[in-house]
Amino acid sequence: MSTSSYHHGDLKNALIKAGVKILAKEGVSGLSLRKVAKQAGVSHAAPYSHFADKQALIAAISTEGFKQLYIQIEEIRAAYKNKPKTLLVETAWAYMQFAFNEPDRFKLMFSSVLEKEKEYPDYVESSRKNFEQIVDVVKVCQSAGVLRDDSPDLITVSVWSVVHGLVMLVLEGQISHTVLEQHDLKSMLIFTLGQMALVELT
Amino acid sequence: MSTSSYHHGDLKNALIKAGVKILAKEGVSGLSLRKVAKQAGVSHAAPYSHFADKQALIAAISTEGFKQLYIQIEEIRAAYKNKPKTLLVETAWAYMQFAFNEPDRFKLMFSSVLEKEKEYPDYVESSRKNFEQIVDVVKVCQSAGVLRDDSPDLITVSVWSVVHGLVMLVLEGQISHTVLEQHDLKSMLIFTLGQMALVELT
């Protein structure tokens, strides 16, 4: 079922995987449909059998990313089920690490792939699922008195905003060099998160 | 000095202005050097007399944006010099409004234009200046007991992160529709900022 030389077998996933690889190696500007096709060993127009257009491939790559991130955070949730403070910090830290391991993919995931009226249900669904995941973490922290006891949705938006904002600013080189030299990332993350917490996060 | 039909006169600024216009009308994906040139009424390669490449134009458009944002926030600073709470909220709100008025330009400004080793001193400088501006606002708030009395740089990074993160998440359509329907933007901003403040921000 593999090397029939014409029918690839599982080209769709191969293309996604190729895209992730190129993204890691050459960045967003290097990500082209034709390169992805070549990497997967098919002709330049082959992707169109599986994706309507480039945006659709990007949506798929992003969706894949959300799913991986979801799994990683699930592991954290399991590991620190009874330690709310650690749970909060490590969840955020996992988010940050994911971003720094694959900066370009992370940016893609959070770049309005939602161009125009086109919709990608899988993308929206996986994104929503990740949000719910964070809400759950927030709820645990609220019960434990680590986070303010307010609307979970709102608190989640707040917490997510700090973390996402910090990650983005660092990733895009907006934080001045001098500041970055004086504080390592995890410290800055904890400090920033600490601004929102009701207790010390150390 | 204007219509000599060959020498434009002030093409550099005309190109930047054209870029801003296209960005607002067609978004990032519609921004091409050739369109910008056509919009300015010059040939497709004319921009190369003023910008090394597309990235350089983008850097210029971004720099311009930073300067405008700087001016807007300066006005806020002057207006609420003696009202720290209002100053904080309105500064953040101005930031947010800027982002929503020209979403695509805002995204460009904070997208690592810093590709590779290429450097754009003006861009870096204007970006740094805006950071200092926020630091000043933060210091005022610290003196007034509105924000924690900690390293101004760190507190600024925290505050900036929440605001920037919230703006980005909304801008990129990451905040679920149901959440957005129940809270207007300014309320969410104040709530989120309030998480960091030592006093009620209403």
Next chain:
DNA sequence: GACGCCATCTTGACATTGTCAAGATTTGGC
């Protein structure tokens, strides 16, 4: 087991775009 349908893949083509080289046109300094 042969046949035909349909998904999958290839080839070829086209428009858009970033970029560069060569040349035309001005402007400003002397």
Next chain:
DNA sequence: GCCAAATCTTGACAATGTCAAGATGGCGTC
């Protein structure tokens, strides 16, 4: 008024997204 430097145009090329037509072959039907 003339020359050099700055500015702008024309023409070309390669990369890319996308589409149309056709090739290929797996799979179910008889």
